[in-house]
Amino acid sequence: ETGVTQTPRHLVMGMTNKKSLKCEQHLGHNAMYWYKQSAKKPLELMFVYSLEERVENNSVPSRFSPECPNSSHLFLHLHTLQPEDSALYLCASSQDLGSITDTQYFGPGTRLTVL
Amino acid sequence: KQEVTQIPAALSVPEGENLVLNCSFTDSAIYNLQWFRQDPGKGLTSLLLIQSSQREQTSGRLNASLDKSSGRSTLYIAASQPGDSATYLCAVRVDTGRRALTFGSGTRLQVQP
Numbered sequence: 001e002t003g004v005t006q007t008p009r010h011l012v013m014g015m016t017n018k019k020s021l022k023c024e025q026h027l028g029h030n031a032m033y034w035y036k037q038s039a040k041k042p043l044e045l046m047f048v049y050s051l052e053e054r055v056e057n058n059s060v061p062s063r064f065s066p067e068c069p070n071s072s073h074l075f076l077h078l079h080t081l082q083p084e085d086s087a088l089y090l091c092a093s094s095q096d097l098g099s100i101t102d103t104q105y106f107g108p109g110t111r112l113t114v115l
Numbered sequence: 116k117q118e119v120t121q122i123p124a125a126l127s128v129p130e131g132e133n134l135v136l137n138c139s140f141t142d143s144a145i146y147n148l149q150w151f152r153q154d155p156g157k158g159l160t161s162l163l164l165i166q167s168s169q170r171e172q173t174s175g176r177l178n179a180s181l182d183k184s185s186g187r188s189t190l191y192i193a194a195s196q197p198g199d200s201a202t203y204l205c206a207v208r209v210d211t212g213r214r215a216l217t218f219g220s221g222t223r224l225q226v227q228p
Binding site for chain 2: 033048100103
């Protein structure tokens with residue numbers, strides 16, 4: 001059973017809505033990640049946080065806004081999304097970004113549909 | 116820019132067969148390579164991690180090899196079972212300032228009883 005939880009599991013929203021995705025890790029890890037998985041495309045890294053500091057922003061549009069209030073929680077705030085943003089959003093965590101053996105543990109994902 | 120390719124995209128085999136999934140990457144300067152499993156509607160589960168200095172890793176019926184110089188990895192599954200049916204993803208962690216994972220598109224495996 002994964003130590004990374006995500007809520008909600010499913011979300012349907014209109015293009016003018018504002019919503020937030022939540023991720024929580026119970027593993028005592030220091031790094032957290034947001035990935036996007038679209039149909040027929042590889043997983044794409046969106047953001048990386050290490051010790052609550054954003055260390056990577058992979059050219060993500062500003063309509064996606066991450067927040068990491070502490071090392072256990074990660075949010076993705078959504079506003080004025082477009083239908084092509086519909087995808088599975090996966091959260092992950094890992095112990096130490098700097099370690100060569102660092103392994104990422106993934107949550108179950110939030111299936112987002114933008115109407 | 117690192118690119119990861121997985122072949123085949125889909126594979127269907129009868130139960131009991133041994134099989135090989137392939138992964139190739141364009142930039143050999145990597146920290147490590149990981150194989151993940153993804154079941155429908157679920158997140159990813161890490162199967163094996165091979166450090167850049169290693170040649171292979173084994174876990175139960177799974178064996179992953181790494182040939183860093185040629186940019187290739189294989190995942191060998193022995194005596195496949197219906198429970199092995201899932202999508203298998205290969206991911207590399209690059210040896211530059213960008214340390215997060217670059218994924219392939221995956222191989223969707225179906226093991227028929």
